Amino acid sequence: MSGKTIASTEKKPLSELTKTTPKDRIAECVASMDHEAALIKRTIGIKKGTVLDAGCGGAYIDIALAQNKDLDFILLDPAHKAAKAAEENMKAFGYGSRAQVICGSEQEIPLKDNTVDYVISTSSIGYWHNAQKGLEECYRVVKPGGKIFVSDISWDSYRDYFGMLKQSEIEYFSVHNEQDDMWIEICKKESKKGEK
Numbered sequence: 768m769s770g771k772t773i774a775s776t777e778k779k780p781l782s783e784l785t786k787t788t789p790k791d792r793i794a795e796c797v798a799s800m801d802h803e804a805a806l807i808k809r810t811i812g813i814k815k816g817t818v819l820d821a822g823c824g825g826a827y828i829d830i831a832l833a834q835n836k837d838l839d840f841i842l843l844d845p846a847h848k849a850a851k852a853a854e855e856n857m858k859a860f861g862y863g864s865r866a867q868v869i870c871g872s873e874q875e876i877p878l879k880d881n882t883v884d885y886v887i888s889t890s891s892i893g894y895w896h897n898a899q900k901g902l903e904e905c906y907r908v909v910k911p912g913g914k915i916f917v918s919d920i921s922w923d924s925y926r927d928y929f930g931m932l933k934q935s936e937i938e939y940f941s942v943h944n945e946q947d948d949m950w951i952e953i954c955k956k957e958s959k960k961g962e963k
């Protein structure tokens with residue numbers, strides 16, 4: 768009887784699996800955001816001040832950016848589980864004191880106008896019920912002269928982000944499409960002397 772050889776699935780010994788700690792696993796997720804972190808730095812030149820991450824999930828991008836000690840973070844996510852994970856992950860990396868975690872929605876950001884220096888959002892806008900309202904909310908809370916970076920807009924290409932932004936009150940924006948990356952960049956105009 769001619770027998771077929773069925774490849775056996777390779778199982779890792781338990782001792783090897785237990786070598787990875789929860790922090791190691793978070794570090795892997797953080798490392799997977801290296802490309803995104805570099806894109807953010809290159810695009811909006813994130814240097815100093817407060818960063819709001821809208822739809823932060825486990826805050827992996829924030830951990831990647833937090834190596835810059837001049838940045839503080841406000842981490843916003845509507846999912847309790849995500850907000851809790853963001854808080855725990857920031858603490859695990861020693862960044863807990865620089866992070867304020869808010870369980871809330873980008874549709875109504877619980878912050879005053881002109882509060883933060885930067886808004887970032889990665890792989891989240893596709894979930895927003897009303898993306899235009901969410902972007903306007905990000906714009907409302909960023910300070911004049913501040914910048915907004917929203918990435919991973921490629922997989923919901925049915926949305927016309929350019930048209931949406933044109934219809935909004937947002938003045939300076941661009942929608943980028945470079946190789947595998949698609950992102951929105953927004954600048955809030957500095958108010959001139961005497962202007963409100």
Ligand SMILES: C[S@@+](CC[C@H](N)C(=O)[O-])C[C@H]1O[C@@H](n2cnc3c(N)ncnc32)[C@H](O)[C@@H]1O
Pocket residue numbers: 821822823824825826827828844845846849873888889890891894895896
């Ligand atoms: C794919 S995860 C991305 C998380 C993180 N920004 C990252 O890049 O790793 C999407 C996140 O958007 C959040 N989110 C924001 N607005 C949402 C909404 N309106 N409905 C569902 N999820 C939403 C989810 O809770 C989730 O944490």
